[in-house]
Amino acid sequence: MELRAGMRLRSAVDTTEVVVVRPGSGDVDVRCGGAPMVTATGPAGDSVGEPAAGFDAGTQIGKRYEDVESGVELLCSKPGPGSLSIGERSVPVKETKALPSSD
C-alpha cells in the first residue's frame, strides 16, 4: 500500500499497531507476523491469529523500526507477538542515540 506519514497500521494477526514515521516511496508491502498490515480505524481488536514462523519475534512499544532499503520507518504504538517485515524482509529496530533532557 501507499504509506503516508502519520498513518496508523494494524496487524491482521495480532495486537501490534504502528505509526508511519517515514513513508518511504511508492508501494510498500508492510507486514506483521507475516501477514499484510491493514489501515487502523476504530478501536483495537483482539488478536485473531498466529504470527507465521520466522515472523514471531515480537514488537516492542516505543521502538522505532527502520527498513533502510525502502526508507520506511515505523513507530510501534501497541506491541504484539508478531514481527515486522517489508515483504519477506524483516525490519530491525532503529538504534537511536539518547539525548539529555532539555525541557
Next chain:
Amino acid sequence: MNIVLLADMAAGAAPDRVAVGTRHRGLTNAVLLERAGRAAALIVETGASHVVYAAEASPHLPVALFGAAWAGVPFAPVNYRLADAALVRLIGRLGRALVIGDAGTEARFGPIDAATVLTVEQFAAAVDTRSPTAAPWSDDPEGVAVLLHTSGTSGDPKAAVLRHRHLTSYVLGSVEFLGAAEDEAALVSVPPYHIAGVAAILTGVYGGRRLVQLPSFSPAGWVELARSEQVTHAMTVPTMLTRILDVIDPAVGGDGAGLASVRHLSSGGGRMPVPVIERALGLLPDVDFVNAYGLTETSSSIAVLTPQDHRHALGSDDPVVRARLGSVGRPLPTVEISVRDSSGNELGPGHRGEVWVRGEQVSGEYAGSTSSRPDDGEGWFRTRDEGWFDEGGYLYVEGRLDEVIVRGGENISPGEIEDALLAHPGVAQAAVVGVRDDEWGEVVAAAVVLRSGARVTGGELADWVVAQLRSSRRPVLVEIRSELPVNDTGKLVKRVLRDELGARHHRRRSPTEETPWN
C-alpha cells in the same frame, strides 16, 4: 501522528505511572488519558474552534492540552498576566474559543463574543461529568496542535503555529519512550504559554518522567518543592538559576543544604553567562548540566551542550574547549543549523552571522500568514539570532540580531560585556544594551544588580570591563539598580532598558538641552 498517541502509548505501557502531580496523589497515565477523552467530549460539545488556557499551570493543563488535540482543535496557552484589553483582543481573534482561566476569569473575558468561559475548577468539574469521547483522534499530521503567542516587541504578539508533526517529531527525535526511571520527576517552573512548558508535558509523558508543577516561580519556592517532591530533573532560564543558587549558596547567605535529589538541570530561554554556569558546577558538582538553545518556532531545543561537554570543558586547559561552557553545544542529530551572512551565504567557523535552522520539528509558520515557510523554499527558518560555530561544531548564540551594538562600525555583542560584569565578585546580575550616541552611532550602556553588601561604583565597574576586554567595550554608563526589568518568564526586557538608559545617556551628554518630557 497526533500528540494524543504519545499519551495513549504511555497509558498502554505504564498505566499506573504518575504523569503529573505528587507521588501519591498525582494523575496516572491511565487517568490522564481517560480525562483527556472526557475533555475532548466537552470541547466538541461547546463547538469551540480553539481551547485557550489562560491560567497558571495545574494538573488540568495536560488534560486540556491532550483533550484539545483529541477533539481536533488547536490549544492556545496564553499569558494570563497580560492586561485585560490585550488578552480580550488576542482571544477575540481566535473565534469560538473555550477559555479556561483562573478564578475571576468570567469577569475578565465576559465581553468576548462566541466564547465559552470556564474557570479551571469549572473545567475540571465539567470534565468529570462527561463520558470519554467515542470518536478517534485525527491522525492528520498537518493538524494544528498548539498556537503559541510569542512576545512581540511592539503591537500585538504573533502566534506561532505548531502542527502535530512538528511536536511529535521533536518528541520522537529527542526522547526515548519510557526511558526515565520510575523515581524520576521533572520540576516545571516555566509558564504554560512558554514552549518549554508545552514541550515538558509531551516529553515528560512520553519519557515516563513525572511532572511536578511550580505555578508561580520564586527561588525559595523552587528549592522547597525540589526537596519535598524528590525532584531529579528541572529546566530553568539562566536568571532563575542564578536566584536558585543564591538560596543554597552559603557564600551569599544561602542555607547550604544543597539539592540532594537533583541529578540533572537544564537551562534555556536565554544566554547562559559563563560565570553563572561555573558557579553552578562548583556548587552542585554531582549534577548533570545541560544548556539548550531553541525557539518557540522550532518546537523547543535544537542544540544542546551535554553534561559530558560541560565536564570536558571545565577540565580542559585548552581555551577553545574551556570556552564551550558558554556555547549551546551541537545541533540535535535531527536538525541542521547553518550560520549565514545577510545575503544568505553560509559562513565558516569563527564567523558571526544569523542562525538558520531546518528540520522536521521546525515550524517557522505564523497564524494568518499564507506561506508555511516564510523564508525560502528549502525549509530554512531564520531565527533572527546572531551566532557562530567554533572549529569543533559548537554553536555560540550571542543574542538577538537587533541587540548587537554597532559602535563606530564595530559590532559588539552585549553578552561578552555581561559576562565581564558578572565576573566581578560584587555583581549579581548584569544587562548590557546599545544606546544611541551622536558621536559613535551607538555606545555600550549597562545596568547591574549588586550582591548584598557589595560596595562598588558604576565607574569602577566600567574600568573593570576595560581591564577584562578592551576600551571600545567600555560602558559609557553602568547604572546600579535594585532589580532588572524581566518579563514573567524571567527574560530580560532589553527594550525597556534601552529606552531608560538611552534617556539617561542623552541627558548626561546634553545637560542644557534636557527635553521637557524627560
